[in-house]
Amino acid sequence: MLHTSKDIRSPGLRTLPPGVERYFVRGGGLSIIEVLPEDKIEIINEEGKQICEIIVFNSKGKSDLSILNLKENSNADFSKKTISNDEKISKILKKKNLNLSNAKASIIFNDDCLMGEKITLTSKDKCIVMIAAPGDAMNVHEQNPPTDLTIYLNKAKFIETDEQFILPDPLSDPIIEQLVKRRTAETYSVKAGEYIQIIDPGGRQCSDFLAFDTQKLNDGIESIIDDKTTRTFMGGAYPGPGLFSKFYDGDHEAMIEVVRDTVGRHDTFNLACTSKYYEDMGYMGHINCTDNFNNRLDKYDINSRKSWSAINLFFNTAIDANNVASFDEPWSRPGDYVLFRALKDLTCISSACPCDVDAANGWNPTDIFVRTYSKEKKYSKAIAFRMKTDSEPKLTQETGFHKKTSELTRNFVEYKGFWLANNFTNSGTIKEYTACRESAIATDLSPLRKFEILGPDAENLMQYTLTRNVKKLSIGQVVYTAMCYENGCMLDDGTLFKLGQDNFRWIGGDEYSGEWLKEQAKKKNYKVWIKSATDHIHNIAVQGPNSRKILEKFVWTAPIQPSITELEWFRFNIARIDHETGTPIVISRTGYTGELGYEIWCHPKDAAEVWDKVWEAGKEFDITPLGLEALDMVRIEAGLIFYGYEFDDQTDPFEAGIGFTVPLKTKEDDFIGKEELIKRKANPQKKLVGLELVGHEPALHGDCVHVGRGQVGVITSGMLSPKLGKNIALCRIDVKYSEIGTEVEIGKLDGHQKRIGAKVVPFPFYDPTKSRVRA
Numbered sequence: 001m002l003h004t005s006k007d008i009r010s011p012g013l014r015t016l017p018p019g020v021e022r023y024f025v026r027g028g029g030l031s032i033i034e035v036l037p038e039d040k041i042e043i044i045n046e047e048g049k050q051i052c053e054i055i056v057f058n059s060k061g062k063s064d065l066s067i068l069n070l071k072e073n074s075n076a077d078f079s080k081k082t083i084s085n086d087e088k089i090s091k092i093l094k095k096k097n098l099n100l101s102n103a104k105a106s107i108i109f110n111d112d113c114l115m116g117e118k119i120t121l122t123s124k125d126k127c128i129v130m131i132a133a134p135g136d137a138m139n140v141h142e143q144n145p146p147t148d149l150t151i152y153l154n155k156a157k158f159i160e161t162d163e164q165f166i167l168p169d170p171l172s173d174p175i176i177e178q179l180v181k182r183r184t185a186e187t188y189s190v191k192a193g194e195y196i197q198i199i200d201p202g203g204r205q206c207s208d209f210l211a212f213d214t215q216k217l218n219d220g221i222e223s224i225i226d227d228k229t230t231r232t233f234m235g236g237a238y239p240g241p242g243l244f245s246k247f248y249d250g251d252h253e254a255m256i257e258v259v260r261d262t263v264g265r266h267d268t269f270n271l272a273c274t275s276k277y278y279e280d281m282g283y284m285g286h287i288n289c290t291d292n293f294n295n296r297l298d299k300y301d302i303n304s305r306k307s308w309s310a311i312n313l314f315f316n317t318a319i320d321a322n323n324v325a326s327f328d329e330p331w332s333r334p335g336d337y338v339l340f341r342a343l344k345d346l347t348c349i350s351s352a353c354p355c356d357v358d359a360a361n362g363w364n365p366t367d368i369f370v371r372t373y374s375k376e377k378k379y380s381k382a383i384a385f386r387m388k389t390d391s392e393p394k395l396t397q398e399t400g401f402h403k404k405t406s407e408l409t410r411n412f413v414e415y416k417g418f419w420l421a422n423n424f425t426n427s428g429t430i431k432e433y434t435a436c437r438e439s440a441i442a443t444d445l446s447p448l449r450k451f452e453i454l455g456p457d458a459e460n461l462m463q464y465t466l467t468r469n470v471k472k473l474s475i476g477q478v479v480y481t482a483m484c485y486e487n488g489c490m491l492d493d494g495t496l497f498k499l500g501q502d503n504f505r506w507i508g509g510d511e512y513s514g515e516w517l518k519e520q521a522k523k524k525n526y527k528v529w530i531k532s533a534t535d536h537i538h539n540i541a542v543q544g545p546n547s548r549k550i551l552e553k554f555v556w557t558a559p560i561q562p563s564i565t566e567l568e569w570f571r572f573n574i575a576r577i578d579h580e581t582g583t584p585i586v587i588s589r590t591g592y593t594g595e596l597g598y599e600i601w602c603h604p605k606d607a608a609e610v611w612d613k614v615w616e617a618g619k620e621f622d623i624t625p626l627g628l629e630a631l632d633m634v635r636i637e638a639g640l641i642f643y644g645y646e647f648d649d650q651t652d653p654f655e656a657g658i659g660f661t662v663p664l665k666t667k668e669d670d671f672i673g674k675e676e677l678i679k680r681k682a683n684p685q686k687k688l689v690g691l692e693l694v695g696h697e698p699a700l701h702g703d704c705v706h707v708g709r710g711q712v713g714v715i716t717s718g719m720l721s722p723k724l725g726k727n728i729a730l731c732r733i734d735v736k737y738s739e740i741g742t743e744v745e746i747g748k749l750d751g752h753q754k755r756i757g758a759k760v761v762p763f764p765f766y767d768p769t770k771s772r773v774r775a
Contacts, residue, residue: 013203013333013362019158023131024392025052027146027535030079030132032092038156041068041121041129043108047147047518048115048529049454052108053078055130061096063103068121068129076105078134098128115518115529138536140601141574141584143452143503145536165201166335167369172377180207180368183354185292187300189214189347193375195259196340198350200314202366203334206353208272208289208310211247211255212302214345222302226250227269227309236268237319243338244268247311255346260339262384262393265331267317272310273355281357289351296349313338315353315360329362336393339379385417387511399446400538400607404615408625415628416447416509423627430722433633435624436593437723440544442614443626445592445599446607448494450533451514453504457526462496462504465520467653467677469667473498476561478570478588482653482661483513488676490647490656491516495590497572505533509643520672538604542614543597543634545772546621551598553617554578555587564598569774583609592631594638594766596775636717636730638773639690639764645701646688646716646730652680655732657688657763687738688716690763693727693746693756696720704747705731706755712737715746721765728765729758 016022025031027050035041043052053076058064065072083089083100093100108119123129135146175194180186185208190196198207213223225247231237233252234244243266246257272293278286294304314332319325352368355361384393397418398406405421406412412419421444423429435441453462463470468481475498483492494508506513517530542550551564556576564587567573572588583606591597602610615623632642639657641647647656654662654677662677693699699718704711713733721728729746737744740762745755762768 013164016152018160019155021153021155023151023153025131025133025149025151027133027148028135028137030082030089030130031151032089032128032130033151033153035123035127035129035153036156037123037125039123040154040156041123042152042154043119043121043131044150044152045109045113045117046115046150047531048113048117049111049531050109050113050133050135050147050149051111052149053105053132053134054108055079055100055103055105057096057098057103057128057130059126061098063099064127065104065106067124067127069124070106070108070121072104073107076107079103079105079130079132082132096128115521137603137605138533139584140537140586140603143454143499143505143531143533145452145531145533147531163202163364163366164334165367167199167201168335168337170371170373171195171197171339171379172373174371174373176370176372178370180350180352180370182352182365182367183287183292185289185296185349185351186370187296187347187349188370188372190342190345190372191375192342192344194342195373195375195377195379196256196342196348197337197371197373198313198340199335199337199369199371200263200330200332200366201334201369203332203336204314204330204362204364205332205366205368206315206330206355206360207313207368208293208308208351208353209313209348210293210308210310211342211346211348212300213249213253213255214347217300217302217347220301223249223251225255225311231269242266242268243311246343254343256340256342258338259341259379260337260382260395262336262395263314263330263332263338264383265316266338267312267315267327269309270312270315270317271307272312272351273353273360274307276306278357283357286357287354289353292351292354293349300347327358327360329359336384381419383414387515399444400602400604401444401446401540401611403608404611405444405625409627411627413628416449416511418447420444420447421625421627423629424625427624429627429629429633432624432626432630433722435622436544436595436626436630436634438545440542440546440550440618440621440623441626441630442611442618442623443541443543443631444538445541446538446604448534448539449508449511449513450537451506451517452531452533453506453517453528454502454531455526455528456502457521457524457528458502458504461517461521461524461526461528462506463669464524464671465517466496467662467667467671467673468496469663469669470496470504471669475500476571476573478572478590480570480661482656482658483508483516484653484673484677485649486673486676488652488673488680489649490651490653491649492643493641493647493658493661495588497588536603537601538607539599539601540611540614541591541593541597541599542618543591543593543595543626545596545775546618546623547595547597550614550618550621550623551587554613555585556580556582567598577609577613585610591773592640593634594640594764594770595634595772597773632717633719633721636719636728637721637723637764637766639730641688642717646732651732652677654681654684655686655688657730684735686713686732687735689731689733689738690761690765691715691729691731691744691746691758692761693718693729693758695756696727697748697756698727699729699746699756699758704751705733705758706745706747706751707737709752711747711751712744724765726765730763733760
């Protein structure tokens with residue numbers, strides 16, 4: 001749907017009408033909600049092929065399906081099995097005096113229900129409803145992941161308000177629960193090791209935070225979090241959207257560390273709002289955070305200040321290309337929070353900013369809520385990942401291989417909602433890179449998004465949404481392809497596995513590609529199911545000249561399947577570990593390194609076993625773990641593209657250097673973007689080329705590329721190649737200057753004061769004939 005220029009959408013704020021609550025039941029899990037008389041429960045089977053199990057308890061704690069007009073199914077026992085293994089849910093049931101032993105369950109939906117199928121239930125009385133999405137751990141050979149259900153609770157009676165006030169469930173039993181009313185500030189104390197959760201219940205509300213060293217404060221010394229020290233140690237610019245991992249005082253002592261952040265964008269340091277700010281706007285006497293701080297801190301004999309340099313939580317600032325600062329409404333949604341851990345005894349103060357004259361709080365100051373927790377509890381480090389602006393947040397996850405990789409490094413970075421190793425402690429980036437080129441490596445690539453495409457129109461859907469000719473695929477074959485929007489620009493790239501006549505597995509980089517497939521299937525009225533499998537299939541890549549020898553030691557394949565020795569490039573195997581009844585895995589001869597290599601796909605519960613098998617088999621070949629830094633080096637050498645660098649949604653496949661994925665001459669069927677791609681190919685404007693630079697200073701992503709004064713291109717990726725002994729880069733350039741041998745200059749500083757000479761060269765830089773990867 002196109003929106004006119006008059007439309008203003010704020011999907012991060014209230015997206016539901018008053019009286020409507022939204023819940024999610026995760027595939028293989030369950031949720032519990034309280035329902036009142038005449039409330040309506042709408043259950044949506046978003047991806048289809050997912051049954052739903054329901055247990056209802058009346059106000060006396062007895063099982064009573066009749067409240068929702070449901071009938072018992074004798075084979076419905078998923079909820080009981082799940083609860084018996086879940087201590088947290090068992091405690092909730094016990095606390096509410098709910099008797100599960102004799103509870104009866106009802107099953108709604110069937111195994112073949114369509115995507116988006118809905119059922120609405122009306123409650124006759126007050127009750128507690130337990131809703132489950134049954135499903136066992138997915139077998140990677142099959143396409144049966146349990147998937148999510150969406151629940152809308154339409155309240156029959158509610159109090160309509162203009163504002164939301166959403167408090168997430170406590171992370172554990174709080175020590176302190178403190179409401180910071182709008183336009184005020186509150187103080188509180190924490191001990192070293194305790195946690196501080198600062199919550200924005202209404203969304204779009206700033207909260208300034210200060211912390212004093214309590215011991216020094218007792219000695220009459222005001223030692224607070226220091227902006228200059230923190231920025232210097234953390235290597236951050238000012239202002240810096242986001243949060244530093246640690247904050248320091250002026251004595252270089254760490255005060256707090258950030259454990260969780262569900263927003264992702266804050267102004268790390270600025271002044272808390274001051275009377276001067278409002279006076280200069282003509283609002284004399286306007287209440288401000290600085291005065292609120294001064295008033296509340298007076299009881300600690302802390303001297304008043306004209307301004308306080310604070311951590312500005314939920315404040316949205318930006319610096320443009322011309323170094324001009326600006327700010328806009330905060331990114332925080334109702335219920336978003338930041339979780340700190342105190343590294344020493346602290347005296348803290350938090351504000352609910354009173355600004356109502358600009359976008360700082362969306363022109364509507366609301367409350368802030370603070371909880372503190374015991375140091376005895378441990379919380380995973382995480383930031384929130386949202387597939388769409390109005391999606392429920394998912395905290396950063398650990399992959400199935402994390403238990404093993406975390407034994408080898410503490411250097412992890414967040415990637416697409418998962419923690420991945422950046423490099424490894426006893427190897428390092430260059431050794432990891434070298435091992436990939438000379439021996440063998442294993443690298444965790446589990447954040448790749450996986451979707452099962454099932455049904456009689458599965459091939460039609462993929463033929464229509466991908467640029468490759470899917471109809472040419474044989475069972476057991478893999479194809480690399482682009483996925484484009486209607487204008488011919490790229491949404492995603494990825495690989496498509498053909499598991500059967502009507503069975504495909506799409507593996508891409510963007511979670512939205514699954515949503516896109518659902519949208520197109522609905523438009524075309526295809527009978528097809530798209531089921532998310534990212535959380536049920538994790539994978540490592542085993543790459544390098546010795547990768548085949550490693551897998552030959554433990555991979556079992558059926559006689560009708562090709563052996564590891566026989567498996568050809570861009571083919572996959574249904575396989576097992578060691579023997580025919582061993583752990584199920586899928587082996588594909590694919591990779592992202594430009595070397596002979598394979599990927600192993602398994603369920604997360606089997607990941608540790610897979611890692612151990614690879615490691616044991618690879619010892620004689622000095623197998624090395626490989627992190628993201630080294631992976632980036634080998635993929636640049638191999639001329640492999642990466643989203644946000646070589647392509648984005650303003651780049652077509654030809655400009656991204658993968659024109660070979662668009663067979664316009666041989667694919668007669670229509671596909672999304674085809675007409676525009678025909679025009680774009682006939683009238684190219686940009687082209688991805690290789691560059692070889694003089695000197696030893698690498699080009700960086702975003703560096704400008706010039707011929708004379710005018711800019712003709714931009715660097716997408718660059719590196720110093722240890723293997724080739726060259727300074728190389730990938731560059732998107734005006735087609736006029738794309739011929740091999742053309743001399744250009746990479747601009748540094750302002751693009752003109754310093755230039756690095758370069759020339760256009762063929763790429764891939766490494767193994768241009770792909771003889772190694774095909775070996």
